[in-house]
Amino acid sequence: QHPCSIVPNRGSIMARLVLAVALVSLLCLPGLAQPAPAPADSTEQDDDSTQPAEKEATPAPKPSKEELAKQALSRATEARKEALEHADDAIKKLKAFVHLFDDHADAKTAAAGIEESAQKDVEKSADDAENTFQSRLGTLAKSGSSGDSKAVAAAAKKANRAAKEVEHSAGDDKAKAMRELRKHIQKAKKEEAHTLARKAREGARAAVKAAHTLERAERHAGVKEDSYERALDRNARIGEGMEDQAKDLQDKADDKIEKYFDTLEGRSEPLEDDAREEAAKHLAEERGAVRGATKQAGEEAEKVRMAAKKAAAEAKAEAKASKGKEASDAAEPTESAQKAKDDTKAADGASPDGANAAGASAGGDASTGGSWPSAFATAAGPVPKVGAAGLMVGLLVFVAAAVAFPAALHMRRTVREAPLLG
Numbered sequence: 001q002h003p004c005s006i007v008p009n010r011g012s013i014m015a016r017l018v019l020a021v022a023l024v025s026l027l028c029l030p031g032l033a034q035p036a037p038a039p040a041d042s043t044e045q046d047d048d049s050t051q052p053a054e055k056e057a058t059p060a061p062k063p064s065k066e067e068l069a070k071q072a073l074s075r076a077t078e079a080r081k082e083a084l085e086h087a088d089d090a091i092k093k094l095k096a097f098v099h100l101f102d103d104h105a106d107a108k109t110a111a112a113g114i115e116e117s118a119q120k121d122v123e124k125s126a127d128d129a130e131n132t133f134q135s136r137l138g139t140l141a142k143s144g145s146s147g148d149s150k151a152v153a154a155a156a157k158k159a160n161r162a163a164k165e166v167e168h169s170a171g172d173d174k175a176k177a178m179r180e181l182r183k184h185i186q187k188a189k190k191e192e193a194h195t196l197a198r199k200a201r202e203g204a205r206a207a208v209k210a211a212h213t214l215e216r217a218e219r220h221a222g223v224k225e226d227s228y229e230r231a232l233d234r235n236a237r238i239g240e241g242m243e244d245q246a247k248d249l250q251d252k253a254d255d256k257i258e259k260y261f262d263t264l265e266g267r268s269e270p271l272e273d274d275a276r277e278e279a280a281k282h283l284a285e286e287r288g289a290v291r292g293a294t295k296q297a298g299e300e301a302e303k304v305r306m307a308a309k310k311a312a313a314e315a316k317a318e319a320k321a322s323k324g325k326e327a328s329d330a331a332e333p334t335e336s337a338q339k340a341k342d343d344t345k346a347a348d349g350a351s352p353d354g355a356n357a358a359g360a361s362a363g364g365d366a367s368t369g370g371s372w373p374s375a376f377a378t379a380a381g382p383v384p385k386v387g388a389a390g391l392m393v394g395l396l397v398f399v400a401a402a403v404a405f406p407a408a409l410h411m412r413r414t415v416r417e418a419p420l421l422g
Helices: 010-033 065-099 107-146 149-220 225-350 352-368 372-380 388-421
Strands: none
Touching: 065 149, 065 225, 107 149, 107 225, 149 225
8 A cells, every 4th residue: 555545444433423423413403492383273473472582581671870769759759749648638637526526506416315325224224123113012012911010111111222223223323324425425535536636647757757758869869959958848847737736636626525525514414403303203203102002001911910819809708708618517516406405404494393403403512512513504504615715724724723732732731840840
């Protein structure tokens, strides 16, 4: 071979193959990165959608400092305007609320409304008190059937106490409810005024704050210094003036509320007095009913007590009569026997033999000292009955005689024997 001829070797062949594969890969990659074709039935896309993705992803240019400052100025101006409108609305609401208490002509109507509300508040308690009174009055009316005057007095006391509760509920409780309701409304109105004033002050402060924010925005936006300073002073004065106005309106509202409710109290007091007077009249009527029921129950109790007393007396008399009858029935056989004996003795004395026998018997008794008491009894008539006291006296005399006889005998013996011993 010629020395200048080139003989390919194995290493150069492999290098050429690698280079060929690389070229083929570079040619195929752009085709793989392209999107898939749209289906046949899809709508046609605009020409702009077929532009390369590089154009869609292009970011918008950043705004400059001047543009940002103008945007901040616009926002600050709008915020300051809204703050002023909000503060002005709050001031207007507070003024309108204060003007509500300028006219006191409706105080009478308001007092009537308070009375009606108070009546509803105490209506249940008044009804309960009235029901309690009626119940105790009925108990009082029935208390006479027991015949116990103490029970009647106790029932009357409870009924009077219940009548007083009715009067208290209809009069004092109603007047108290009217006063409390009036105070509650007054307190609520003051709280409402303070709330409106607070919102007005907050709105004024927000307006001042918005004025300072606007001043900074104007300075950054390149507004002249004397211009934004004058604007700041003007807006700050407006906000501060609105805050002072809110404070003044709050004080004015407090004063007007006080005066209005003083007038309302003057309209309500006669209604409270009327309620008390009406309750006092009702109390007098109920106490009259209690007095009538007490009198009737007392009379009924007296009748029951007298009837019971009469029945007891009759029962006692009947028992006494029954006992006397039993004694009479028991004594009747003895009296009959004594009468028969007396009749027999009288018949014996009337006959001659009987008279002689009686004389002989009397003579024999006198001589012998035998049965003279029988004769004495026959001549003097029947011996009267001796009671228990007489028997006791006789017994005492007998005991005394029995004790004294031995003592006397001993004394007589001592007296006789003394000379012999001497």
